[in-house]
Amino acid sequence: MRISIDRDSSAPIYKQIEGKIRNKILNNEIAYGTRLPSERYLASVLDVHRNTVIKAYKCLVDQELVSCTLPGRKGYFVIFDSLAEAEGRTGAAKRQAVFRYRGEPRRYERLFDTIYNISFDERWISFGGHILPASLIQLDEIKEVLAKVVDQYGVEVFTYCSSKGMPQLRKQLSLSLGEEGIKATPGEIVIINETFQGLEYVVKLLAEKNDYVVTESPVMPDVLRIFAMQGLNVLTVPLEEDGANLTQLENLIRKYQPRFFHTMPDYHAITGARMSLKKRYSLLKLAHQYNLPLIEEKWYSGINFTEEVIPSLYALDERKLVITIDNAINFFYTGARICYLLAPIETAKLIGKNISNAQVHLQSLEQAMFTEYLQEGYHICQQERVCRFYKEKCQKMDQLLQPLKKLGVSWNKPLGGMGFWCRLPCGVNDMRLYEALKERKVLICPGKVFDPYGTEAGNFIRLSFSNVSDEKMKEGTKILYEELDKICGKDLAK
Structure with missing residues (x-):
C-alpha cells in the first residue's frame, strides 16, 4: 500500500x-x-x-x-x-457521527464569508467570490418590464404572493423549461428567494437529526452550514473530472444508507467539473436501485462555453427521485431574489407549506418582472451575453495563468462557470499563500475552506474571474506568480 x-x-x-x-x-x-x-x-x-x-x-x-x-x-x-x-449480509452495526461537521470547519466557513464580503471592496483584487458584475445588467430591459408590470397589476404588484410563488410565473417557467427539454408542470415548480433557502427546505423534508447524507467534495461552506444546522452526519465523495466518484458513492450508500445525495452536476461551484451524460445515467441508475433521492443544484448550468448541451438530472429522471434547485439570477439581474425549485407535485406542495409555516414572504414585484422578462425572451439574450462575457474572461485568465505552470501549478481549463480550480505544487501551503497574497491586497480562496475534513483539498486554490477587471486580473496574476515564486524559491534553497 x-x-x-x-x-x-x-x-x-x-x-x-x-x-x-x-x-x-x-x-x-x-x-x-x-x-x-x-x-x-x-x-x-x-x-x-x-x-x-x-x-x-x-x-x-x-x-x-x-x-x-x-x-x-x-x-x-x-x-x-x-x-x-x-x-445485506452485514449486521446493523452501531452508527457513529464520525463525519459530523464540527468546530474546525466552522473556522474556515467564517474565512470563506470574510473572503466573499471583502470581494465587494474595490480596493482589492479579488479572485475570491463568484459575484455577477453590475455591468451585465441590461437596464433598458429591466425598466421596460418594470413599467409593464406596474401598469398591468397596479398596487397589487407591491404585495406578497402565494408561498409557492405567483401562478403566472410558475406557468411561464413551465413553458420556458419545456423549450429546454425539461418537462415540469406549474404544480412541480416552487419559487424561492435563494438556492440555499431552497436547499434548507428540501433537507428538512428529507432528513432528520443524526441521519447520514452524501455530498461532493470539495463542498461549499454554506452547504455544510445547512447540514450542520439540521444535525446531519455528512459523508463526502470526491469529484473527478466528469463528476462524482460513483464507486465510492455506491459503497457509502451500501454502508450508511444515506437519506439523499447532493450534487452540482453542471460546472461545480468550486472545481468547475461537469458531470458527463454517461455518468448522469449511471447516477440515476444507482439512485433508482437504492431508492435514493438526488438533490441537484444548478448554479452555473447555463454559463456554458461549449456547444454541447447535457440534459439535467431532472430531465433524465423517470422515477421522480430528483429535486432540482436552480439559480435564475444569472439570466435576470444581479441582486434579484428569484430562484426556483423543481420537485414531484406532492413534494412541491409540502415545500410550499413549509415556506408558509416559516412565514417567509415572497414579493410579487420581482416575480411579475421575471414573468414578463421570460415572456419577452430577454433571458435568452441575457444568457448569450453572460456566456460570451465569461468565455472571454476565462480565456484571458487562462493565458495570464500560463507562467504559473513553470512553478508546478496545474489546472483543467473550465468549459463553463466562473473560476479555475488550481492544484498547487507539492510543498506549497494554500493557507500560507492566501496570507501572503492578502498582504498585497489580492484575494484567493484556499482549498482548505472547501474541504471539511482536511484530507484532500489542502493543495488547491480557487480563482474566480467573475467580477475582476482585465487590468486587475493582469496585476493579480502577476502578484500570484511572484508570491508563489518566493515560496518555491525558499523550498529549493532548503
Whole structure:
C-alpha cells in the first residue's frame, strides 16, 4: 500500500493518511480482510510519529472501515466488504457521527464569508467570490418590464404572493423549461428567494437529526452550514473530472444508507467539473436501485462555453427521485431574489407549506418582472451575453495563468462557470499563500475552506474571474506568480 503525504499542506498529516486509505478502501483498491501496515512500520515509512498513524487508524475504525479487535488476529484489518454490504449480509452495526461537521470547519466557513464580503471592496483584487458584475445588467430591459408590470397589476404588484410563488410565473417557467427539454408542470415548480433557502427546505423534508447524507467534495461552506444546522452526519465523495466518484458513492450508500445525495452536476461551484451524460445515467441508475433521492443544484448550468448541451438530472429522471434547485439570477439581474425549485407535485406542495409555516414572504414585484422578462425572451439574450462575457474572461485568465505552470501549478481549463480550480505544487501551503497574497491586497480562496475534513483539498486554490477587471486580473496574476515564486524559491534553497 503506497501513500504519500505533503508536510507543507494545510491538511493535518493524520487526516492525509486517513483520507488516502479511506479512498482506497471505498474505491475497492484495498480488499476486505487486508491487513494494514503496522503503526510502527507505516510511521517509519512516512517518517512520522507513531501517534500520528494511530490517530489516522482510529478515524478509520470509527468509520467502521477498519477493525483492530478481530478475534485471534492482531493488527488493523479492512472490514468493509462491498459485496457483503450489497447483499445485506452485514449486521446493523452501531452508527457513529464520525463525519459530523464540527468546530474546525466552522473556522474556515467564517474565512470563506470574510473572503466573499471583502470581494465587494474595490480596493482589492479579488479572485475570491463568484459575484455577477453590475455591468451585465441590461437596464433598458429591466425598466421596460418594470413599467409593464406596474401598469398591468397596479398596487397589487407591491404585495406578497402565494408561498409557492405567483401562478403566472410558475406557468411561464413551465413553458420556458419545456423549450429546454425539461418537462415540469406549474404544480412541480416552487419559487424561492435563494438556492440555499431552497436547499434548507428540501433537507428538512428529507432528513432528520443524526441521519447520514452524501455530498461532493470539495463542498461549499454554506452547504455544510445547512447540514450542520439540521444535525446531519455528512459523508463526502470526491469529484473527478466528469463528476462524482460513483464507486465510492455506491459503497457509502451500501454502508450508511444515506437519506439523499447532493450534487452540482453542471460546472461545480468550486472545481468547475461537469458531470458527463454517461455518468448522469449511471447516477440515476444507482439512485433508482437504492431508492435514493438526488438533490441537484444548478448554479452555473447555463454559463456554458461549449456547444454541447447535457440534459439535467431532472430531465433524465423517470422515477421522480430528483429535486432540482436552480439559480435564475444569472439570466435576470444581479441582486434579484428569484430562484426556483423543481420537485414531484406532492413534494412541491409540502415545500410550499413549509415556506408558509416559516412565514417567509415572497414579493410579487420581482416575480411579475421575471414573468414578463421570460415572456419577452430577454433571458435568452441575457444568457448569450453572460456566456460570451465569461468565455472571454476565462480565456484571458487562462493565458495570464500560463507562467504559473513553470512553478508546478496545474489546472483543467473550465468549459463553463466562473473560476479555475488550481492544484498547487507539492510543498506549497494554500493557507500560507492566501496570507501572503492578502498582504498585497489580492484575494484567493484556499482549498482548505472547501474541504471539511482536511484530507484532500489542502493543495488547491480557487480563482474566480467573475467580477475582476482585465487590468486587475493582469496585476493579480502577476502578484500570484511572484508570491508563489518566493515560496518555491525558499523550498529549493532548503
